[in-house]
Amino acid sequence: MLFLTELLGLKVFDLKGRRIGVVKDAALVPLVDPVRIDRYLVGGGWTWLTVRHDQIRSISLDGIHLRDENLTPYHADEYMLRMARDLLDQQVIDAQGRKVVRVNDLTFEILHEPAGDVLWVLDVDIGLRSIFRRLMQGVLPPRWIRRLQGPIGPNSIRWEFCNILEPDPQRRLRLNMSNRLLEEMHPADLADIVEELSHEDREAIFENIDSEVAADTLTEIEPGIQASILESLETEKAADIVEEMAPDEAADVLAGLEEETSAEILQEMEHAPKSEVRELLEFDEDTAGGMMNTEYVALPNDATVADAMRVLKDHEELLETLNTLFLIDAEERLTGVVPLARLFLHGGATPLTTLATDTLIDTLVDEQQDRVTELFDKYNLLALPVVDQNRKLAGVITADDIISVLRQK
């Protein structure tokens, strides 16, 4: 095991045991190998030299001994991820711990391969122990530091769970950085992380992750930051993300943008979600119309349980959150509300009207927000249908919308 704080400043010796210089930095070339240190940058005289990993015989706390001394002068290389310059003191995302952390030190594993020793990046060190090492680096001999740090508990993150932040898209490509770790996280966790980052890093994440994940994440982010993210993205990318959002969420986000930007994004969007979003945008944010979404399942009055099942099969994407079915007459006017769970207790031929709730509770599109939350509380609702002046079903407000409203107060 070797820490970056120990590697930096380690003496490098040639074949005859003469000192060439000391290690100034170490670099991965992720395109070649994501964990093995590929090059060591050695400073001695006027210029820095590059030592390839296969030119090394042994690595220990006492120094690095070479087995090939044909070294080339160091030149900046976009494909290199330099440990000290690019990682030390910078922020990375701990995908497993779901938080943003700052790199204090790195831990390497020394592998004794037949050809010579190589270093593998093992952990990113955070916490007090690594701070202690950094402060003592160069002040005390490494072996003393190792002994003295004993009582402080270690705190580190496995290298494979670290997501490095790199705003420059060109460099991201050259460094072969994927967003797999972020895309695998729960959108709500990713949203918390994004809120903690700088504008540049937020933008970089949203530019690169899958639009569907981006949409789910954006939904969970607080409104002010939502707007600044969308405004920073290319219109096309922003439109892709907004398309993937539920229409009511999309309308909320767009309502928070400057008129010009939201018009551009709407323009860029595909047809189907666009018209729904546009309709929703017409409503005042503080009314039932502004709160509702248009993703609901409505069936004709004379439909049976079997009909309902058939329709639900076609709307599988809605099932995760759906808990209520609506009944409408020939003029699309709301006539009844059927709790989804009642479907399971009755045969396929049962008419849905017999399963509807006794009292029909609904609200008008221009009803005030406070009044709507009151209804949810009073009648213990999970979903509340919203109708227009002609009692035509316009949308539905669900309990999660109410929770967001209450949280924002």
Add this chain to the structure above:
Amino acid sequence: MPSALKRYRVHLAIFFGVFGPGFITAMVDNDAGGIYTYSQAGARWGYLPLWTLLPITILLIVSQEMCSRMGAVTGKGLSDLIREEFGLRITFGVMVVLVLANLTNLIADFAGIASSLELFHLSRYITVPLGAVTVWLLVVKGSYRSVEKIFLFACIVYIAYIISGILVRPNWKLAMVDSVRPVLIFDGEYITMVIAMVGTSIAPWMQFYQQSAVVEKGVTAKEIGESRIEVIFSCIMTSVIAFFIVVACAGAIYSVKPRDIQDAAEAAQGLRPFGQYATLLFAVGLFNASLFAACILPLSTSYSVCEGLGFESGVNKKFREAPIFYWLFTLLIVVGAGVILTPNFPLVKMILFSQVINGVLLPFVLIFMTLLINKRSLMKEWTNSRFYNVVAWGSVALMIGLTLALAAISIQDIRRGG
């Protein structure tokens, strides 16, 4: 012109969107230590020191505007940036001194709570622990949004100083003339007073707090214009309040008999001949300012330290998630309040000492700031313009000179036995 009106309204909306960070920072700047300095200046020298407020306002605007711009453009706190650009060791050093400086400032503020309430015959052995618990609960149990609202409301209480200044019926004509007429007297005490006025006006914690608050508020580069207006407005308000404190003490104490006062509460008492209300308002103002600063200082310190050293931080996190943040916050309050309750604690020496530490730290902070804000990789097109840089470096040099002088004077006073 409807479109012009609309644009005006949009600007107003954006302004209130960015409103808060600069205003709170600037108001807290007039904490117990500041109020004492201004009171002393007025009581001892009358209206003469008023001219310093104009240059102070400019210095304040320059330093605070740089912070808010950095926060808006980078979305990172000042200690984050120092860490990323100057490394861990420097950050650690800055943080150690910052904790010390803020702790001593905090002690002065708990002293302000104690002495202002003693005017109402409340024992410090009740008020200080109560104040400490209130501060802790307010910050830890309240959400940031509600806490910010409470803070903004607390700012209104500063109007108390304006009213008490008016109640004293000072010589307005003289006050106006002295506000724009610089007077230099080559007298050791006078120069000390001038330096103290400038020195207490810009403290290192302010830059850290303001930048973090700007980031927390979600201000972006697009809103820099509005944010700048906020800073300018806030700094002017701070100086207006300082003006009224000086004027109140000049009118009430100096015009009767010039003398030195020992603490801010004594200034409040000096207003008594002008009615119960003048004293009452001055004392309420002092209590509010002290309590307010006692909330902000430990909070700001814990944020800066945890950001800089990479520990979890934030009042929205649980104790278990951000232990170091909460421990530091708690410890600062406990020590700050505990010191005040220690019998025979050398309080005056402590306050002088705090000025020394502030003086040592501020040059570094200002230099780091000016270096950071000129980095194109960080600030893109929002780096300082050449003119701004001249002003900034000039202010930095001036501030450094003055605070070092203040530190030197304070050290002398400590040697003499405070």
